[in-house]
Amino acid sequence: MLSQESFFPCPTCGSIIGSSAPRCKYCNAGVDPQAAALAANLQQEVNAACDDARMARSAAGIMWIAFAIQVLAAAMGLLIFIHILVGVVAVRAMAMQFLLALIGQLAFIGTMVVLPFMLIRWQSRYGRIKTNDVDFKRARRNRNITLLLWLPAPIVIALVFYIFRSRS
Protein backbone atom coordinates (compact mmCIF):
# COMPACT_ATOMS: atom_id res chain seq x y z
CA MET A 1 0.00 0.00 0.00
CA LEU A 2 2.86 2.38 0.84
CA SER A 3 4.58 1.89 -2.51
CA GLN A 4 1.55 3.44 -4.15
CA GLU A 5 0.95 7.11 -3.44
CA SER A 6 -2.50 7.66 -2.01
CA PHE A 7 -4.13 10.60 -0.30
CA PHE A 8 -5.75 11.20 3.06
CA PRO A 9 -6.62 14.10 5.39
CA CYS A 10 -3.73 15.23 7.65
CA PRO A 11 -4.54 14.18 11.25
CA THR A 12 -3.41 17.61 12.50
CA CYS A 13 -4.82 20.17 10.07
CA GLY A 14 -7.19 18.12 7.89
CA SER A 15 -5.61 19.11 4.56
CA ILE A 16 -5.47 16.35 1.94
CA ILE A 17 -1.87 15.08 1.72
CA GLY A 18 0.04 12.24 0.06
CA SER A 19 0.81 9.16 2.18
CA SER A 20 4.48 8.97 1.15
CA ALA A 21 5.49 12.39 2.55
CA PRO A 22 7.00 12.25 6.07
CA ARG A 23 5.53 15.67 6.92
CA CYS A 24 2.33 17.51 6.08
CA LYS A 25 3.15 20.12 3.45
CA TYR A 26 0.51 22.48 4.87
CA CYS A 27 1.06 22.48 8.65
CA ASN A 28 4.46 20.71 8.73
CA ALA A 29 3.27 18.20 11.34
CA GLY A 30 5.13 14.87 11.29
CA VAL A 31 3.12 11.97 9.84
CA ASP A 32 3.49 8.45 11.22
CA PRO A 33 3.88 6.26 8.09
CA GLN A 34 1.78 3.43 9.55
CA ALA A 35 -1.03 5.76 10.57
CA ALA A 36 -0.71 7.41 7.15
CA ALA A 37 -1.09 4.06 5.40
CA LEU A 38 -4.19 3.25 7.47
CA ALA A 39 -5.69 6.67 6.89
CA ALA A 40 -4.95 6.51 3.16
CA ASN A 41 -6.55 3.08 3.04
CA LEU A 42 -9.64 4.41 4.76
CA GLN A 43 -9.73 7.39 2.41
CA GLN A 44 -9.66 5.04 -0.59
CA GLU A 45 -12.55 3.06 0.86
CA VAL A 46 -14.51 6.26 1.55
CA ASN A 47 -13.94 7.41 -2.03
CA ALA A 48 -15.11 4.03 -3.36
CA ALA A 49 -18.14 4.16 -1.03
CA CYS A 50 -19.03 7.60 -2.41
CA ASP A 51 -18.71 6.45 -6.04
CA ASP A 52 -20.75 3.28 -5.46
CA ALA A 53 -23.49 5.10 -3.54
CA ARG A 54 -23.73 7.78 -6.24
CA MET A 55 -23.96 5.09 -8.92
CA ALA A 56 -26.70 3.23 -7.01
CA ARG A 57 -28.66 6.45 -6.61
CA SER A 58 -28.36 7.19 -10.34
CA ALA A 59 -29.58 3.67 -11.12
CA ALA A 60 -32.59 4.26 -8.85
CA GLY A 61 -33.29 7.49 -10.76
CA ILE A 62 -33.01 5.66 -14.09
CA MET A 63 -35.46 3.04 -12.80
CA TRP A 64 -38.21 5.66 -12.31
CA ILE A 65 -37.39 7.40 -15.61
CA ALA A 66 -37.88 3.95 -17.20
CA PHE A 67 -41.18 3.68 -15.35
CA ALA A 68 -42.27 7.09 -16.70
CA ILE A 69 -41.36 5.91 -20.22
CA GLN A 70 -43.62 2.87 -19.70
CA VAL A 71 -46.49 5.11 -18.59
CA LEU A 72 -45.89 7.27 -21.67
CA ALA A 73 -45.94 4.16 -23.88
CA ALA A 74 -49.17 2.99 -22.24
CA ALA A 75 -50.77 6.42 -22.80
CA MET A 76 -49.64 6.31 -26.43
CA GLY A 77 -51.07 2.81 -26.79
CA LEU A 78 -54.38 4.08 -25.47
CA LEU A 79 -54.39 7.04 -27.92
CA ILE A 80 -53.67 4.64 -30.80
CA PHE A 81 -56.37 2.27 -29.56
CA ILE A 82 -59.05 4.97 -29.45
CA HIS A 83 -57.94 6.19 -32.89
CA ILE A 84 -56.77 9.65 -31.90
CA LEU A 85 -53.52 8.92 -33.73
CA VAL A 86 -54.69 7.69 -37.16
CA GLY A 87 -53.56 7.08 -40.73
CA VAL A 88 -49.89 7.53 -41.64
CA VAL A 89 -49.06 8.65 -38.11
CA ALA A 90 -50.44 5.46 -36.60
CA VAL A 91 -47.82 3.12 -38.09
CA ARG A 92 -44.98 5.28 -36.87
CA ALA A 93 -46.73 5.85 -33.57
CA MET A 94 -47.21 2.11 -33.08
CA ALA A 95 -43.54 1.41 -33.78
CA MET A 96 -42.56 4.19 -31.40
CA GLN A 97 -44.98 2.94 -28.78
CA PHE A 98 -43.62 -0.59 -29.04
CA LEU A 99 -40.03 0.67 -28.75
CA LEU A 100 -40.79 2.90 -25.74
CA ALA A 101 -42.65 0.11 -23.96
CA LEU A 102 -39.79 -2.33 -24.58
CA ILE A 103 -37.03 0.05 -23.47
CA GLY A 104 -39.04 1.18 -20.44
CA GLN A 105 -39.81 -2.37 -19.37
CA LEU A 106 -36.27 -3.70 -19.78
CA ALA A 107 -34.68 -0.74 -17.99
CA PHE A 108 -37.23 -0.79 -15.17
CA ILE A 109 -37.00 -4.54 -14.49
CA GLY A 110 -33.21 -4.52 -14.97
CA THR A 111 -32.54 -1.72 -12.48
CA MET A 112 -35.12 -3.08 -10.05
CA VAL A 113 -33.34 -6.46 -9.95
CA VAL A 114 -29.82 -5.00 -9.82
CA LEU A 115 -30.42 -2.34 -7.14
CA PRO A 116 -30.78 -4.70 -4.13
CA PHE A 117 -27.46 -6.32 -5.07
CA MET A 118 -25.84 -2.88 -5.28
CA LEU A 119 -27.23 -1.99 -1.84
CA ILE A 120 -26.17 -5.30 -0.26
CA ARG A 121 -22.69 -4.98 -1.79
CA TRP A 122 -22.38 -1.41 -0.51
CA GLN A 123 -23.44 -2.48 2.97
CA SER A 124 -21.03 -5.42 3.13
CA ARG A 125 -18.12 -3.38 1.76
CA TYR A 126 -18.56 -0.03 3.50
CA GLY A 127 -21.22 -0.56 6.19
CA ARG A 128 -18.62 -1.05 8.95
CA ILE A 129 -16.64 2.13 8.11
CA LYS A 130 -16.56 4.60 10.97
CA THR A 131 -15.55 8.12 10.02
CA ASN A 132 -16.74 11.70 10.40
CA ASP A 133 -15.94 12.34 6.74
CA VAL A 134 -18.63 14.60 5.23
CA ASP A 135 -18.38 12.75 1.91
CA PHE A 136 -19.05 9.45 3.64
CA LYS A 137 -22.13 10.90 5.34
CA ARG A 138 -23.34 11.96 1.90
CA ALA A 139 -22.61 8.45 0.59
CA ARG A 140 -24.68 6.97 3.42
CA ARG A 141 -27.51 9.39 2.61
CA ASN A 142 -27.33 8.36 -1.06
CA ARG A 143 -27.60 4.72 0.03
CA ASN A 144 -30.72 5.57 2.07
CA ILE A 145 -32.27 7.53 -0.82
CA THR A 146 -31.53 4.59 -3.14
CA LEU A 147 -33.30 2.21 -0.75
CA LEU A 148 -36.31 4.54 -0.45
CA LEU A 149 -36.49 4.94 -4.24
CA TRP A 150 -36.27 1.18 -4.75
CA LEU A 151 -38.84 0.07 -2.15
CA PRO A 152 -42.01 1.15 -4.05
CA ALA A 153 -40.91 -0.64 -7.26
CA PRO A 154 -41.82 -4.23 -6.22
CA ILE A 155 -45.16 -2.87 -4.93
CA VAL A 156 -45.82 -1.23 -8.31
CA ILE A 157 -44.97 -4.51 -10.08
CA ALA A 158 -47.28 -6.45 -7.74
CA LEU A 159 -50.09 -3.95 -8.41
CA VAL A 160 -49.64 -4.17 -12.19
CA PHE A 161 -49.72 -7.99 -12.02
CA TYR A 162 -52.82 -7.86 -9.84
CA ILE A 163 -54.61 -5.52 -12.28
CA PHE A 164 -53.71 -7.69 -15.29
CA ARG A 165 -54.80 -10.89 -13.56
CA SER A 166 -58.13 -9.45 -12.43
CA ARG A 167 -58.81 -8.24 -15.98
CA SER A 168 -58.35 -11.63 -17.64
Ligand SMILES: [Zn+2]
Ligand atom coordinates in the same frame (compact mmCIF):
# COMPACT_ATOMS: atom_id res chain seq x y z
ZN1 LIG B 1 -1.37 19.20 8.22
